[in-house]
Amino acid sequence: MQNISTENYLSEIYKLEQSNVKVKTNVIAKKLEISNAAVTDMLKKLSNNGWILYERYKNIELTKNGKEYASQIVRRHRIWEIFLHQIVGLPWDKVHDEAHRLEHSASDELVDKLEEMLEFPEFDPHGDPIPGKDGSIPKIKDSIPLSKVRVGISGKVVRVNDFDNNFLNYLSQIGLKLGKKITVKEKLSFDNSLLIKINDKQINISNKLASNVFINLN
Amino acid sequence: MQNISTENYLSEIYKLEQSNVKVKTNVIAKKLEISNAAVTDMLKKLSNNGWILYERYKNIELTKNGKEYASQIVRRHRIWEIFLHQIVGLPWDKVHDEAHRLEHSASDELVDKLEEMLEFPEFDPHGDPIPGKDGSIPKIKDSIPLSKVRVGISGKVVRVNDFDNNFLNYLSQIGLKLGKKITVKEKLSFDNSLLIKINDKQINISNKLASNVFINLN
DNA sequence: ATATAAGTTTAAGCATCCTTAAATTTATTA
DNA sequence: TAATAAATTTAAGGATGCTTAAACTTATAT
Known part of the structure; x- marks a missing residue:
């Protein structure tokens, strides 16, 4: 270490x-x-x-x-994220920063225990894959940014960029979570924003937001 | 921080x-x-x-x-210890070192969540009291070192010194845990070791060991 | 192709927290 | 109480990882 x-x-x-x-x-x-x-x-x-x-x-x-070493740090980070979200109940937008500090302070033994408790998850709460002990990376579902989904097309949220806590917090507010079905209803050309349907409601989201949400189309 | x-x-x-x-x-x-x-x-x-x-x-x-600040660090440490022991299932002799690293890396929000999950414990796995948010310290039961308990007298283990991991590991091995009843059967003058009864078995322990185990006599 | 912009590195310096060796202060004991 | 031992501090220095300013290299655009 x-x-x-x-x-x-x-x-x-x-x-x-x-x-x-x-x-x-x-x-x-x-x-x-x-x-x-x-x-x-x-x-x-x-x-x-x-x-x-x-x-x-x-x-x-x-x-x-x-690469080997780095994959294990990322592994620790993402396992902590799931643990904090699922077991401890920390909200989406808080887990990254917390995990960022904890990732340097846990023994391999502890991380293994956490992983076991979580039943060997493959993806973290943002949809990022968890490297294995050998550095291998779980197969990610094909996805494109929500901003590039065509009007009328539907898909499921498989990943979001955890680039900003307020962004994540806002996603929670509008009920946008991993696995949710989204349909693009309209694209507004004057500001590039999107009208989408989610949870049976229609809402408007910015292009910036949409480009950080990733959709699987099947 | x-x-x-x-x-x-x-x-x-x-x-x-x-x-x-x-x-x-x-x-x-x-x-x-x-x-x-x-x-x-x-x-x-x-x-x-x-x-x-x-x-x-x-x-x-x-x-x-x-003192206020220090009490909160100790608080964090001991809450982590219980969490690691009770929720994660880490053995007695591993929790101290792990908690020592984690204590510096958790937000107050996380520590509060952990405390809640543990239902607001008062003592850590070694019997040490957990300072409150205001620095107050739970009342500790009267106790004396096992090495000073008289022959024929019984009592319950209420605290152990976590001064050495091998010591704690050995205590586990001989089934000596918090809450266990111990009776002092004999003191051997030539090496100051003790014969004690615990878990219906009679075993010999060194004076050094006995002086780091604390007994409540009622 | 060359001027300018963008990106990168070097240089000098600072804060933190540690080391060993020498100097100083306090405690012990004959 | 004076000599010695033990504890503590000072001094000089090292590693790490950051800063800003200046120098240098590479990329871009006219």
């Missing part, structure tokens, strides 16, 4: 790689809310310790070891 | 004060397994921040604020 900072860098890089974003100093700095210079500093250390491949001014990539 | 280091110092000082030990640089250094010099360094900072009263070469004391 390394220190918290190392773990935070590695799991951010891992999540960026998973979402096919090119990993750059820039992007990491924004995610971790620190200066670019600090990131450059740390990248050298991570590289020296064999967690990442790094050449100045080039893209960043996890090594095999780095 | 301060940093982890500050919290560790304060909760150690708190626990020392609670057990009526004179708090000295020395003692803190041993508990935290760091050098005396490091402790001196930190004591100055804690004093500057108003958590402790400190004059060089003199005893150390928590301020009102310090």
